[in-house]
Amino acid sequence: MSGATPAAVAALGFDLVPIDAGTSVDEARTVVREWLDANIPATWHDAVRSGGGVEALRRVRSRGDYEMWYPTLARAGLVAAPWPREYGGLGIPPRLAREVEDVMAPYNLGRLNILGLNLAGPPLLEFGTDAQKAELLPASVLNEYRWCQLFSEPGAGSDLASLSTVAVADADGGSWRVDGQKVWTTWAADATHGLLLARTDTSVPKRRGITYFVVEMNQPGVTVRPLVQISGEADFFETFLDSARVWDRHRIGDAGDGWRVAQATLAGERQMISGPGSGGVDRMFGRSVGRLVEWVAADAARRGAAVPPALRQRVAALYSHDRCLEWTNKRARDNRRASRPGPEASIGKLLQAEHNMAVQETWADAVGARVFAHSPDDEEARRVAYGFLRSRANTIEGGTSEVHRNVLGERILGLPREPDPWADVAWRDVPRT
Numbered sequence: 001m002s003g004a005t006p007a008a009v010a011a012l013g014f015d016l017v018p019i020d021a022g023t024s025v026d027e028a029r030t031v032v033r034e035w036l037d038a039n040i041p042a043t044w045h046d047a048v049r050s051g052g053g054v055e056a057l058r059r060v061r062s063r064g065d066y067e068m069w070y071p072t073l074a075r076a077g078l079v080a081a082p083w084p085r086e087y088g089g090l091g092i093p094p095r096l097a098r099e100v101e102d103v104m105a106p107y108n109l110g111r112l113n114i115l116g117l118n119l120a121g122p123p124l125l126e127f128g129t130d131a132q133k134a135e136l137l138p139a140s141v142l143n144e145y146r147w148c149q150l151f152s153e154p155g156a157g158s159d160l161a162s163l164s165t166v167a168v169a170d171a172d173g174g175s176w177r178v179d180g181q182k183v184w185t186t187w188a189a190d191a192t193h194g195l196l197l198a199r200t201d202t203s204v205p206k207r208r209g210i211t212y213f214v215v216e217m218n219q220p221g222v223t224v225r226p227l228v229q230i231s232g233e234a235d236f237f238e239t240f241l242d243s244a245r246v247w248d249r250h251r252i253g254d255a256g257d258g259w260r261v262a263q264a265t266l267a268g269e270r271q272m273i274s275g276p277g278s279g280g281v282d283r284m285f286g287r288s289v290g291r292l293v294e295w296v297a298a299d300a301a302r303r304g305a306a307v308p309p310a311l312r313q314r315v316a317a318l319y320s321h322d323r324c325l326e327w328t329n330k331r332a333r334d335n336r337r338a339s340r341p342g343p344e345a346s347i348g349k350l351l352q353a354e355h356n357m358a359v360q361e362t363w364a365d366a367v368g369a370r371v372f373a374h375s376p377d378d379e380e381a382r383r384v385a386y387g388f389l390r391s392r393a394n395t396i397e398g399g400t401s402e403v404h405r406n407v408l409g410e411r412i413l414g415l416p417r418e419p420d421p422w423a424d425v426a427w428r429d430v431p432r433t
């Protein structure tokens, strides 16, 4: 257990539930149950007791209601339970945190700040100074600081280490000036902070000249422009950095060591989108196989007909695959020796991408033609269409499936590394178009 005193934690606005690393599973489950009884609005309790699942909750809880209530969950330490107590967690091991999640599961208490928790948290916890952690982590738990990831560039996606955004230290050493362009920056318009990789030394090979920074997004040097997707939404942005200022106190790790720090973010991202049992969010977008099963059964009851055999077989196969994925993810997580996921997280990322695409496609087939020709008030068709279209990105985001196959081949199976003739050449001497 960390050394944070109760007074220090309370001073940050937290009122942690009485669970710590020494609490037994039964005790922890009882504490969470009592906390839920006392803190969940009565209408949400009624929705859960009705047995109507997430749909029943949705009818009594708008997104706005949830955002208003969310700080109650965060202040209790239940948003990022494994994090140290001084930063808004409970300091409990992942296995105990899973028990806590299990008790909360019927209430569908999704995390609002998933990039902060899964992408910013790991590098800060592993490489950040105490001052950086104290400044950035508790505010992220409370959803006051919201994050985006400024890694990919028009010329650096799979080969991320080729990035060309440049940071130059100011003469006083207190800050850096950053110039470059990032792309596919998810939720950039709403972010208060960005995780930035920039080149600070061009005289060394590409992986050795990168530094990892936190950039404040709300400043004149940062411009974000939306990219409209096939689903009609604009969740992604191009981000332009024109002499953007980054404080040296917001440099995570040493100058030139950013590639190593970035691995913590990439590992957190992989785990986040690895699907059931991954310990991140269960699914990034679209609805889960459990919900598909509920929908198929309800639809058959509505029509007074049996589920068509071909659909039943597809759904049963997806359900089995989902369970295997969940157990594989749990095994990979429980067996890992390091404090963060290693290359084995690529298994979950790879399988989840193809699995989720199959789930959303099956749902679209089951609903039929109205998925893509529906009236504006057909909310069900709209959501199924969104799930189908959004899932097409699953094999690209967080590293493409091809790249994850390379990772598994090289780092798990021990196959020869993919040749890279430029790996040891100074970045400034590598030919670029």
Ligand SMILES: Cc1cc2nc3c(=O)[nH]c(=O)nc-3n(C[C@H](O)[C@H](O)[C@H](O)COP(=O)(O)OP(=O)(O)OC[C@H]3O[C@@H](n4cnc5c(N)ncnc54)[C@H](O)[C@@H]3O)c2cc1C
Pocket: 148, 149, 150, 151, 152, 153, 154, 156, 157, 158, 159, 183, 184, 185, 186, 187, 236, 393, 396, 397, 398, 399, 400, 401, 402, 403, 406, 418
């Ligand atoms: C929905 C979504 C959200 C995203 N959000 C963010 C974000 O918030 N922040 C961020 O920084 N980035 C984000 N990205 C970017 C994402 O990480 C990149 O799109 C991804 O890494 C692929 O890079 P690329 O698009 O440049 O494709 P490329 O790297 O140009 O790849 C093109 C094709 O070539 C294949 N390929 C490339 N190299 C190899 C290789 N060595 N072996 C075999 N095949 C290869 C790829 O698999 C792919 O099929 C997001 C992407 C998507 C789709």
